[in-house]
Amino acid sequence: MADDLRAALVRSRSLDDLVHVLVMARTAVGNPSFTRLARSVAALRATREVAHRLPPPGRVTVYDAFRPGRRRLDVDLVADLLSALGREDLTQDARAAHRRILREGSTPSDRASIEVVDLPPIESDLPDRSAELEQLTTQVLHAVRDGEGASRPGHAVLALFTGIPGVGKSHLAAALAGRVAAEINGRDRPLRILHIGLRTASGDTGSASLRPREVAAAIARTAPAGGARLIVVLDDVPSDEDLAQLLEHTPGTILIVTSRRRLSCPHAVVNHRVEPLTTRDARIMLERSLVGQVQPGSPTEDSTALDRLAQISGGIPLAITMLAGQARSRPGWFLGDHVRRLTALTHALAPALHEAYAILPAAEQRVLGLLALHPGRLGEHDVAVALAGDAGITNPVGHLHNLVRENVVTRLGDGRFDLHDVVRSAARSRAAEDFPRSTQRIWVHDLAADLAARADLVWARAAAQMSPPFPQRPERGPLGLPDLSDLAQQPHAMDDDATLPRDLGECLAWLRSVIEVAVTTVHLAAELALSREVSVLATVLGPFTVYDNSRQDGHALAADAATHGLASLRMWHHLAHARESMALCRFEEARDALTRCVELADRARESGHLPVPSRAELEAEQAEIIGRGFRYDSAITLLEHALSSPEHTDGDRVMLHARGIQAFNLAGRPADALASCEYVLAREEAAAHWATLARLELPRALRELDRLAQAEAAGRESMAWFARRGVLLHRIIAPWQLAEVLVAQGRRGEAHTLFESAFTLALEQKDPHAVVISGSSHVRNLMALGREDEAEETLTACTRASAAAYGPPLSVNYTLAKAVALAPREGTRARALFESCLHEAEAGHLRLHLTSVRLALSAFEARRGAIAAARVPLLALLRDPTATPLGRRLATQRLATLAR
Known part of the structure; x- marks a missing residue:
């Protein structure tokens, strides 16, 4: 060309x-x-x-x-x-x-008003579309040869391509024409490929419409005498009606039609939606297009720039082609220079999309504006509620479906609607120009109000069916949160009360279905300074994210509320932010959030503004952050100091004992852990929530005290109890705790079933922390059972999860599992990992983990035949005053075995 x-x-x-x-x-x-x-x-x-x-x-x-x-x-x-x-x-x-x-001194010549251009057979240079072309070619050839492309003889064979502007419809259509021509050319009569661009569908609204009869006449004038077979590529056919008439007036031709709209035709042998290139394929096309056009930089910088250019182009081939043309006019530029230029010129590669936005009816622009401004994937109800009060639109859902037909919006399998990234970027920039901030705030307020009212009702129904009932967030009701009842009066908000679920399982499923919209709505509300809406949604849905172990969602809600929520609730939002950060092992972030909470609480106490979180509650949070993120001995010191304070109430003491049980266990103080368990369980009726923590840790305390029969009984009771109630994480930890008791009893086969169950549930819940906790123990047990292949698979899953799970206990668990798995084939590397575990467990005062590492290291040395080396960690364990009774017994037994 x-x-x-x-x-x-x-x-x-x-x-x-x-x-x-x-x-x-x-x-x-x-x-x-x-x-x-x-x-x-x-x-x-x-x-x-x-x-x-x-x-x-x-x-x-x-x-x-x-x-x-x-x-x-x-x-x-x-x-x-x-x-x-x-x-x-x-x-x-x-x-x-x-x-x-x-x-x-030339003069103009006469030309037809419709440009008909000959296209030679070509191949597409777009990456990885050869398989796509092969399949499409086969479909067209089958229709041409067997007469299946029409409902009656002589009808045109039709291939239809649709997609967003610039996605490569025309190029793919031309490539298909070339493929088909190469297969049938010269078989029975001459063949010619023609191309016609119908300007009316490209947004040029000032042009007169081209009638299908005129198009057919232009084709006939261009076609040579002798009855040559024609392949006609028709670009930008505007409607189903135009397409039907074109088919009537072009019998016997092979028509390859492109359109931005989702046209429907029962006679089409191909009805193909052309999707944007993947990021990988966009990068490949960029590399091909820019060869020799840019100044080479460092490999790392060029690779980063290519990734960014692929992102900017949105996988739109036309944008990439235009970028290559712009690069030719700027010799000596580096890839990074083009990135910086295009980042500054936001419209430079997406003019087609801005044009597609501009020609939409005003009502559809408003719907598209909402979808582009909102970072989530909205459903029909969300769109209807958000735009219900907008005087500029009367049927939001109808216009939403029109946008789907226009190929601007995609309907997903779950019924929600989404935009391609480059469409969202272009539409968002236009919406920001066209709709004032006040309009955007009304949209988001109405959506947030409806969502909060419905979620509040559904969560209340779910929490009431839990045993014990899930505790209400302290910042609700009398603490100043705006009354939620007014939110239920919004148009469309609660008129479907009867359709909202009532059964516990259905309630939880419904909440899971809306959590993404809730989180993204909070993000947008924060951008628009809608502090009330941020606080309400975060408070309503925060308890559900805790119950459902949706920690990323909970953290997102809490973080936005802490920085953009109501000032009167900022203290409570900081506390929630600290807890959610700690759950994700973001300990520095948790400590900073808790520090801000304590400062606000102190000011509130001084000014007499109550209620505020109790000192005991804040001390317990601080202790947990210190323990999980840094040192458990420091955490226990803080807890013991809090327990000795005379100002704390009985309720405070129950909470402090419950929050300290895990710390006591991990620090190798099972007797103190057992005492705290008994203290809390004796007050279970008044402290049902804290009793769940005691039930969870009781089997471990009894196990380390070498009271294995009691530990097993407590473990089975705990597992049965949590199977019926409690948060999902507890349903993972309970069987894992019982499995550890069975391992201590030498019943590894029975333990395997429980480890497998806990690990599978952790994977299903996509909880990286639970995956590492349960998976690490599972790996060690599988290795002991000689099931090395399964252990390797489990360790791989733990490795992936460990990237998102941090903290000394998790790190020691994972590294120990890795050492045990490597031991049979990479002894030197395994030994280095064992030594690393020893150092980390000692540094974090993780006495329970230290015992496990010493026992595993001894077993490793014994298998290598290094008896003297195997005795060293066992003797160290017996000399350790913090070693638990179980650890001492196991060390004594193994020393006796080594002496034989």
Whole structure:
């Protein structure tokens, strides 16, 4: 095509010949509309020095440049249009041709009002579309040969391509035409491929509509005598009605049609939606397009820049083609320079999408604006509620479905609606210009109000069915949270009360289905400074995320509320933020959030503004952060100091004992852990929530005290209890605790079933912390059972999870499992891992973990035949005053075995 265009310029003898070159160049890149080209030329001219800058052209001016019959032609515009079409290399040839034509005094020639261009058979250079083309070609050829492409003889064979602007429909259609032609050319009669761009569908609303009969007549005038078979590529067919008439007037042809709309035709042998390129394929196309056009930089910088350019282009081939053309006009630029330029010129690669937005009806622009501004995936109800109070739209859901038909919006399998990233970016920038912040705030307020009212009702129904009932957040009701009852009065908000679920399982499923919209709505509300809506949604849904172990969602809600929620609730939001950060092992973030909470609580106490979190509660939070993130001995010191304070209430003491049980266990103080368990369980009726923690840790305390029969009984009771109630994480930990008791009894086969159950549930819940906890023990047990392949698979899952799970206990668990798994085949590396575990357990005062590491290291040395080395960790264990009774007994038994 490049040589054809250059040759056509050399042969040009009239202004119409120059216009024809422009038409061919436009066809080669998929017929971008005149509005799009006007914007591209404007962006190109804006980058030039002021002294050489030309004014931006209008759409009509660009349209006129492509019209035949001109007596004058702006050569600067021709050159800029070629550059915008990716043919900067032809601009000098075009200027030379223009000078020659003016010297020779040519006059315009007559041309048809519809441009029909011959297309030679071509292959697509888009990455990884060969398989796609192969399948499409087979379908068309099958219809051509067997007559299955029409409902009656003589009808056209139709292949239909739809997709968003610039996605590569025209290129793929031309490639398909070439493939089909290569297969059937010369078999029975001559073959010719024609291309027609129907300008009416490209957004050029000032143009008169082209009638299908006129299109057919233009094809007939162009077709050679002798009955040659025709393959006709028709770009931008605007409607189902136009398509039906075109089929009626083009019998016997092979029609390959493109459209931005989702056209439907029962006669189509191919009805294919062209998707944007994947990031990988976009990068491949960029690399091919930019070869020799940019200055090479460092491999790392160029790789990063390519990734960013692939993201900016959104996988839209037209954007990549235009980028390559712009690169040709900037020799010596690095890839990073193009990234910086395009980041500054946000519209530079998406003019087609801005144009597609501009031609939408005003009501559909409002729907698209909401979808683009909202970072989540909304459903029909969400859109209806958000826009119910908008006077500019009467049927939001109907317009939403129109956008789907226009290929601007995608409906997903779960019934929600989404936008491609590049569509979202373009539509968001336009929406930000078209809709004032006040309008956006109304949309988000109405959506948040409805969502909060419904979620509050559904969670209340779910919590009431739990045993014990799930505790209400302290910041509810009398603490100043705005009454939620007014939120239920919003239009559409609660008129479906009867349809909301009532059964516990259905309630939880419903809440899981809306949590994404809730989190993203809070993000948007925070951006729009809607502090009330942020606080309400975070408070309503926070307890559900705790129960459901949706820690990432809970953290997102709490973090936004802590920084953008109501000032009167900021203290409680900081406390929730600290807890959620700790659950994700973000200990520094948790400590910072808790520090801010304590500062606000102290001020509230001094000013008499109550209630506030108790000192005991804040001390317990601080102790847990210190223990899980840093040192358990320091955490226990803080807890013991809090327990000795005379100002704490009985309720405070129950809470402090419950929060300290795990710390006592991990620090190798099972007797203290047992005492705290008994203290809490004796007050279970008044402290049901804290009793759950005692039930969970009781089997471990009894196990380390070497009271294994009691530990097993407590473990089985705990597992049965949590199977019926409690948060999902507890249903993972309870069987894991019982399995550890069975391992201590030497019943590894029975323990395997429980480890497998806990690990599988952790994977299903996608909880990285639970995966590492349960999976690490599972690996060690599998290795002891000789099931090394299963252990390797389990360790791989733990490795993936460990990237998102941090903290000394988790780290020691994972590293120990890895050492045990490597021991049979990589002894040197395994020993280094054992030593690393010893150091980390000692540094964190993790006495329970230290015992496990010493026993595992001894077993490793014994298997290698290093008896003296195997005795060392066992003797160290017996000399350790913090060693538990179970650890001492096991060490004594193994020393006796080694002595035989």
